[in-house]
Amino acid sequence: MSQLLVLNLVLCLLLFSIPKTTSSSSLFLSSPSRSLLRSIEDNNKNDNVVADLHPHDYAVDINVTNFDVVLRDTPATFAVVEFFAHWCPACRNYKPHYERVARLFNGPDAVHPGIILMTRVDCALKINSKLCDKFSVDHYPMLFWAPPSKFVSGGWKPKQEKNEIRVIDDARTADRLLNWINKQMGSSFGLDDEKFENEHLSSNVSDPGQIARAVYDVEEATSKTFDIILEHKMIKSETRGSLIKFLQLLVAHHPSKRCRMGSAEVLVNFDELCPLDMDSTSKQENNDGKGALGNIQICGKEVPRGYWMFCRGSKNDTRGFSCGLWVLLHSLSVRIEDGESQFAFQAICEFVHNFFICEECRQHFYEMCSSVSSPFNKTRDFALWLWSAHNKVNERLIKEEASLRTGDPKFPKMIWPPKQLCSSCRQSQSQSGIQWDQDEVFKFLTDYYGKKLVSIYKDKNNHESDKSGVALDDLAVSTNAFVVPLGAALAIAVASCAFGALACYWRSQQKSRKYFHQLHSYKEI
Numbered sequence: 001m002s003q004l005l006v007l008n009l010v011l012c013l014l015l016f017s018i019p020k021t022t023s024s025s026s027l028f029l030s031s032p033s034r035s036l037l038r039s040i041e042d043n044n045k046n047d048n049v050v051a052d053l054h055p056h057d058y059a060v061d062i063n064v065t066n067f068d069v070v071l072r073d074t075p076a077t078f079a080v081v082e083f084f085a086h087w088c089p090a091c092r093n094y095k096p097h098y099e100r101v102a103r104l105f106n107g108p109d110a111v112h113p114g115i116i117l118m119t120r121v122d123c124a125l126k127i128n129s130k131l132c133d134k135f136s137v138d139h140y141p142m143l144f145w146a147p148p149s150k151f152v153s154g155g156w157k158p159k160q161e162k163n164e165i166r167v168i169d170d171a172r173t174a175d176r177l178l179n180w181i182n183k184q185m186g187s188s189f190g191l192d193d194e195k196f197e198n199e200h201l202s203s204n205v206s207d208p209g210q211i212a213r214a215v216y217d218v219e220e221a222t223s224k225t226f227d228i229i230l231e232h233k234m235i236k237s238e239t240r241g242s243l244i245k246f247l248q249l250l251v252a253h254h255p256s257k258r259c260r261m262g263s264a265e266v267l268v269n270f271d272e273l274c275p276l277d278m279d280s281t282s283k284q285e286n287n288d289g290k291g292a293l294g295n296i297q298i299c300g301k302e303v304p305r306g307y308w309m310f311c312r313g314s315k316n317d318t319r320g321f322s323c324g325l326w327v328l329l330h331s332l333s334v335r336i337e338d339g340e341s342q343f344a345f346q347a348i349c350e351f352v353h354n355f356f357i358c359e360e361c362r363q364h365f366y367e368m369c370s371s372v373s374s375p376f377n378k379t380r381d382f383a384l385w386l387w388s389a390h391n392k393v394n395e396r397l398i399k400e401e402a403s404l405r406t407g408d409p410k411f412p413k414m415i416w417p418p419k420q421l422c423s424s425c426r427q428s429q430s431q432s433g434i435q436w437d438q439d440e441v442f443k444f445l446t447d448y449y450g451k452k453l454v455s456i457y458k459d460k461n462n463h464e465s466d467k468s469g470v471a472l473d474d475l476a477v478s479t480n481a482f483v484v485p486l487g488a489a490l491a492i493a494v495a496s497c498a499f500g501a502l503a504c505y506w507r508s509q510q511k512s513r514k515y516f517h518q519l520h521s522y523k524e525i
């Protein structure tokens, strides 16, 4: 063992002493094994060839426990996995290069988010030994490239043919790594690219397939909604009922399985997490004032990732959260059963009224909710009402944004859906407006916010559950469900239960609670 340690050390020091002009292949020299030499770490504080550009890392540290989950759940099209050893000076020198590239693709300020996930695995940690062996890691740093799903349960062998996982063999500097990536992707990413500059966002107006990327935004919006609710201490005795209703809707019909499960967890533990006297300051002191709920990540620990995909604006201050929220509401509206439509209408109206932090939006939406005179009893009617309400907002904003120039130039507001997305939705167009074929619109909404929205996501889940019978465990991990006395609720969520079953279960748990929060309470605005 001690010989191995010495050998590792010598190899690493050799790598470290290679001049900067050394060719890429020679930097990535072979080392026969991995080992734990943490003590060396501190001796090399000043060794970086490039000064650290940012105080925090952009590349995501992963290990054997979350390797598959992170790579399975990322929305990115490609992933880079760097295998390194924390004690290795060459790796430490390489880190700023790797980080310069990761800055472009990872984190909330990513310049090109959602395209490449840049990760690293520390092979010097014992728990990762088997993982590093699966990838035949024989030198540090060693970089691999593939679509993220190929890494899940994957591996790499030196002479293996037909492996979609490729070794990045020319990555010695940030420039060279990015060149290599550009060659693979036919892209022209540059190290100096800045956020919202030279943006080539693809339009979601002419490509119906783009909505598949929005499932991640729906998760992001859900997660952000709950962060805002907690941060602004919006759960009060008079708003609890509305939140519970909205959670019920999410548990049964959220398009993302992990958000359904997270919502179930909150719902079943609601009394503990949000005690009735939550308003009192003392209860909100822990977790940055968020109370016990602050411990729960409603859509799992991988969310939020801090960036938007479908809802990404071409400017810093456009689109994002409110777009994600609309997509969530539409996706709920097409998923409910006929018998749930009035409940869904009330839940959404109350939710927007009590928890959407944009005052003008709440007011307008309240007016539209209040003008509904008879209860909904069909999914179709409610989905079309929401679509039409959204178009009324669009109509107003078309004018406002034109005069104030506050809109996103790449995503101008429009009466939706445009012809390019659904030509059969429009019967005719005259000066008095568009005549819609409402059957066609409903069909389009159902397909767009139903099947298409979850097309990427669903494939992944099917793939997973095909492979093993441990889907529930996986999901429990991905929801970060550390308080799990709720087998029943998880099962309910997993099975995407009908409302009735959940409501019934939940009522049996919460017999003593009363919350009659009706639409008329809006009058308090």
Ligand code: FAD
Binding pocket: 204, 311, 318, 319, 320, 322, 323, 324, 325, 326, 327, 330, 352, 360, 361, 362, 364, 365, 386, 387, 388, 389, 390, 391, 393, 394, 397, 408, 411, 412, 413, 416, 417
């Ligand atoms: P969004 O309008 O957010 O739409 C998101 C996506 O939904 C679009 O890209 C499109 O693909 C799709 N879409 C567009 N129209 C429809 C439709 N009719 N039916 C189904 N899908 C559609 N802002 C204000 O300034 N004033 C307001 O009063 C106001 N009220 C709001 C009320 C609610 C409930 C919400 C969630 C938001 C509200 N906003 C309001 C914000 C505003 O509507 C937009 O969300 C924001 O300006 C960002 O616009 P966007 O271009 O991303 O598209």
